Amino acid sequence: MALLEVKDLKVRVEEREILHGLTLTVNEGEVHAIMGPNGSGKSTLSHVIAGKPGYEVTDGQILFRGEDLLEMDPDERAAKGVFLAFQYPVEIPGVATMTFLRTALNAQRKARGESEYSTPDFLKKVREVSKSLNIPQDMLKRGVNVGFSGGEKKRNEVLQMALFEPSLCILDEMDSGLDIDALRIAADGVNALRSPKRAMVVITHYQRLLNYIVPDFVHVMSRGRVVKSGGKDLALELEASGYTQFEDAA
Amino acid sequence: MNVALAKTGSSRAVSDLFASAEGRLPGSPAISAARRQAFETYERLGLPHRRIEEWKYTDLRALVGEVLPLATSPDATALSKAADAVKAHAIAGACRLVLADGVFAADLSDVKAIAPGVSVKTLRETLEKDAGDILETASTDAVISLNAAMATDGVVLEIADGVQLSAPVQIIHVATAASASAFTRSQVRIGKGVRATIIESFVAAGAQAYQVNDAVIVSIGDNADVAHIRLMDDAADAVNITSHFVTVGANTKLNFFNMTTGGAVSRLQGLITLAGEGSELAINGVNLLKKTEHGDLTLVVDHAVPSCTSREIFRAVIDDRAHSVFQGRIIVRPDAQKTDGKMMTRALLLSDEAEADNKPELEIFADDVSCGHGATAGALDDTLLFYLRARGLPEKDAQALLIQAFVGEAIEQIADDDLRAHVVGVAERWLERRS
DSSP states (O other): OOSEEEEEEEEEETTEEEEEEEEEEEOTTOEEEEEOOTTSSHHHHHHHHHTOTTOEEEEEEEEETTEEGGGSOHHHHHHHTEEEEOSSOOOEEEEEHHHHHHHHHHHHHHHTTOOOOOHHHHHHHHHHHHHHTTOOHHHHHSEETTTOOHHHHHHHHHHHHHHHOOSEEEEESTTTTOOHHHHHHHHHHHHHTOBTTBEEEEEESSSHHHHHSOOSEEEEEETTEEEEEEOTHHHHHHHHHOSHHHHHHO | OHHHHHHHHHHHHHHHHHHTTGGGSOOOHHHHHHHHHHHHHHHHHOSOOTTSGGGTTOOHHHHTOSOOOBOOOOOHHHHHHHHHHHHHHOOTTOEEEEEETTEEOGGGSOGGGOOTTEEEEEHHHHHHSOOTTTTOOSOOOHHHHHHHHHOOBOEEEEEOTTOBOSSOEEEEEEEOSTTOEEEEEEEEEEOTTOEEEEEEEEEESSOOSOEEEEEEEEEEOTTOEEEEEEEEEOOTTOEEEEEEEEEEOTTOEEEEEEEEOOOSEEEEEEEEEEOSTTOEEEEEEEEEEOTTOEEEEEEEEEEOSSSOEEEEEEEEEEOTTOEEEEEEEEEEOTTOTTOEEEEEEEEEEOSTTOEEEEEEEEEEOOSSOEEEEEEEEEOOOHHHHHHHHHTTOOHHHHHHHHHHHHHHHHHTTOOOHHHHHHHHHHHHHHHHHHO
16 A cells, blocks of 8 residues: 555645646655646645645545545644645744654654653653754754754754654755755755655755755656656756746646 | 612612621721721722723623622631632642631631741731721722722731741632622732742632622832732632732832633732832733633833833733733833833734733823833734644644743743742643633
8 A cells, every 4th residue: 555645636725726636656665756846836735735724625635544634634644644844844932842842742642542752751862863963952942943043943844753753754845945054964864764664755846955865756746737757867857957848748 | 660679779789788798897996987988989989880991891880790798707618618729729838828708717827837027917907906007098999999898808918128038928819608709908018128929819619609809008118029929710700800009119129920810700900109219020911711701900000210110011812702901001200210111912812702902001201211012912823833733733732832832921920930830830721621
């Protein structure tokens, strides 16, 4: 059984259809890149998989290990193992990062019927993971993402990914707003999480990110559909020729 | 004719309130005369209503209707219920002074644990011996006149100059009598250079539909450092109207905090006068309201002298059809140059029918001052909620975390770690009751 099956998905925002019948299959252990010009529907796809309100699915299905994802609340999806790394992680003043991480991890574990982490066990786990991602301890005491640089916000997303151990990671424009050094640190963090049990969907406008996170498959989206799929070389091809050809094809 | 009959009936009920209680109200003949006069003032004015400017948003005639008869003194059963409630709401390590149904309960109080330099008397004994001016205030408010007429008991607390209290003093008001009123009046005199924490808690011991009318007169000397924390955690259908008169000396720090987490109708009205130069006043308030609760915080900060600062942070979380009122007035007298007064109030509306009224007023008569106020009202941020839910938090938990963060800014101003944790706990219990 595939980990994620998106079948002929049609999505509207207000009165406008954004996805016009999108199909995508992702198996465990695979890394898929989704590329495409602005407005092609890449971020919409990531939001609909994660369950963001405001999108109306008019047709099609999203199955996660065969279960209907669209019937689940966002928190149920998270507990099942779906993780969306946000393009713009939000700042939450007044909620300490540590409190947030423990509350979220324990909520997921509780939903799965697992025992909640004790504070010492949790602290130990966070210290290990944050050290490997070069996240200073004082950052964890601050409000969630409050006063974080762009790079720190993305590393905080990767930290959560490492803590929550999801089986599907969707990285929405992880490269936006990052310089090369920040991108490398975040990408190294993501690469360390690649595993035969975990799949990733990397959404990006630019080929650059895929030099660091090398995908198994590349899909090109244009105007709400996947218009071409191929191996990692397709990304290089796009870098040379641009998206214009696909806009005509769509 | 019906109208005339109704009027006669209602005014008889009002005079009965005093007539039936008078025999139980402590005080010398002079005090009794003062009480009768105060009651006549109340009778003439009646309960405050919306056409009285200060009560525009809290119309007691519409919200409360009538004042319930004076509660009988608590018997052994009532006191044992009160003891359980006191245990549940006691702050660890604090010296407790308990008023049950408006009567000082010596057996439930830590009278023996009172620190040296601190004197505790009851209002009752004070009125019976040397009353002084304890029933007098400058106010012309009807509920305060009613309080002067009907006050049965209270705490008269004096902290001598230079006393450094390591443990807080907690005054706990417990209601055990349903459908009855408690009238209390307390006086707190804090000397020069004192360091102290005063906590007031209003709780119910199973009682419902009771009414509280409390007045507190506080004076704080120079160079003192005082935290005054109030927790209004009344039964859901209770009424609590409290009036505060606070005078602050020079170079003193006063950190005042109020949180309302219950009560069908509650109002804290306070007049805080900065009467000595160089003092710092912090006022922080939280209203957590649900169902049809009505919570009102009305504060006047009077900068009577130069070079004082006042900081007010107020947060209201309003669910269902509840109604939160904040009226904050800052007065800067002509001589009060170099005054620095700021007031910020934010309301979080959790339902379409929730209501918040904010009325900031600045009355500035000096020219070299820095004063300002701000107010916002809005719903929980959907973007933040989705982020938390995408991380696995169920909707109510995500809301609770954001609400805690929202009120946190006011609660964080409580300096003492244990006390702050206690207040956070009270707020958390409100959030749990909500879900």
